[in-house]
Amino acid sequence: MKGKIRLCYRKMITVDSMGTWERLVFTDSFTEFKMQAQYYDQAGKYNTFAQLLQNAPNANQLHFLVSAAIVGYVKQLNGIVPDVTNNLGLLFLTFDQFRFEIVNSDLRNIEKHVVAINFYSDELNYLAQIDQYLLTSKANSTTENMGETLTDLFTISPYLSIYSIQQ
Amino acid sequence: MERKNFLRSLLIGAISTPVVIDACKKSSTTENAGTTTTATGGSSTSNCVVAPTETEGPFPTKVPASYVRSDITDGRTGHKLTTKIIIGNSSSNCSPLAGAIVDIWHCDADGNYSEYGGTGMQSTNYQSVHFLRGRQTTDTNGLVTFTTIFPGWYTGRATHIHVHVYNAAGKSLKVTQIAFPEGTGTAVAQVNGYSKGLSGYTYNKNDNVFSDDTSGIEIATVTGSVSAGFELKIQLSVPV
Numbered sequence: 353m354k355g356k357i358r359l360c361y362r363k364m365i366t367v368d369s370m371g372t373w374e375r376l377v378f379t380d381s382f383t384e385f386k387m388q389a390q391y392y393d394q395a396g397k398y399n400t401f402a403q404l405l406q407n408a409p410n411a412n413q414l415h416f417l418v419s420a421a422i423v424g425y426v427k428q429l430n431g432i433v434p435d436v437t438n439n440l441g442l443l444f445l446t447f448d449q450f451r452f453e454i455v456n457s458d459l460r461n462i463e464k465h466v467v468a469i470n471f472y473s474d475e476l477n478y479l480a481q482i483d484q485y486l487l488t489s490k491a492n493s494t495t496e497n498m499g500e501t502l503t504d505l506f507t508i509s510p511y512l513s514i515y516s517i518q519q
Numbered sequence: 520m521e522r523k524n525f526l527r528s529l530l531i532g533a534i535s536t537p538v539v540i541d542a543c544k545k546s547s548t549t550e551n552a553g554t555t556t557t558a559t560g561g562s563s564t565s566n567c568v569v570a571p572t573e574t575e576g577p578f579p580t581k582v583p584a585s586y587v588r589s590d591i592t593d594g595r596t597g598h599k600l601t602t603k604i605i606i607g608n609s610s611s612n613c614s615p616l617a618g619a620i621v622d623i624w625h626c627d628a629d630g631n632y633s634e635y636g637g638t639g640m641q642s643t644n645y646q647s648v649h650f651l652r653g654r655q656t657t658d659t660n661g662l663v664t665f666t667t668i669f670p671g672w673y674t675g676r677a678t679h680i681h682v683h684v685y686n687a688a689g690k691s692l693k694v695t696q697i698a699f700p701e702g703t704g705t706a707v708a709q710v711n712g713y714s715k716g717l718s719g720y721t722y723n724k725n726d727n728v729f730s731d732d733t734s735g736i737e738i739a740t741v742t743g744s745v746s747a748g749f750e751l752k753i754q755l756s757v758p759v
Binding site (some may be wrong): 367372376380383384386387390391394416417419420421423424425428430435436437439440441443488489506507508 | 545567568569570571572573574576577579580581582584585586620633648652681685689690691694696
């Protein structure tokens, strides 16, 4: 395999997520879900996101509509994918594409609320696999100089995957 | 040896019944453990990553939903429309309702909504994805003001703006739509459907939402011109 790849990191956020950023995403997305869900279920018949998806027409738009509550937090990341580090322990992935998902929710119980933010990385040059590590370089990097290319060495951890490949 | 025992414990977890049976047959255990070491070893070490070791920050701060803004244009082109909505309390002689949350949304000049691009599985850039959607809280006069563009139209519907009114706690009070006056000289006639004209346009009397509004209470007052921009005013009363 050679070519340009983009990675996807699916960051899960649940009631157990403890970071300040994660808590803000968690609580604000739940508040927005409660507001927006009322449009799709004006009779107030359903409580869970799954029930809304099954019974309320167009309720799948809630992923998009609730995402407005967390866009401000995504901007605060300044284009750096959180959590995913190279083998030096440094955040190294950049992104400008994301997709927000409501995984589960229940209007009656915030503890059932689970959301995910998919971060799609900018392009990387896939260079090699060394043992369990991938070696990549930034595709649009200006750091290449005198034949020397700066690289990142990292492992594919859970919730991280190769999203696309371009030969 | 510790590593081997650990790996063997993983095997027991994965397929407990055969392992228990095998454990009773002394002769077969060594061979099984040997084949398992390779397979399990690969996946367990790949889960081992270096913990983040960076200076903390920047620190997150609380931000409202991106809907909260008065200019909801987000770069969409069209004739400027200033939208002024007064929310009244229908349970109290329609007196101004302060502190109500008002969401509005409408389509762009081509008849497309922002959510059309956001419901699929594709990724979106995080800049200006929620175009032509906004949220304001009413002032002491019950007023909210949005700056936007005159909506386009699409097959089957008259020109309209969606409105959802909530109380301060986010409880839904009213879901409704604003209709536009029609006929010679009106804003609808002046804008003339932008590039596509008004051929095939659905007028209010044939619109499946507005056709029952015979007294016209859903129709806003719209003034102005293409060159100067338009201003829309409407009072909506909601039960509190």
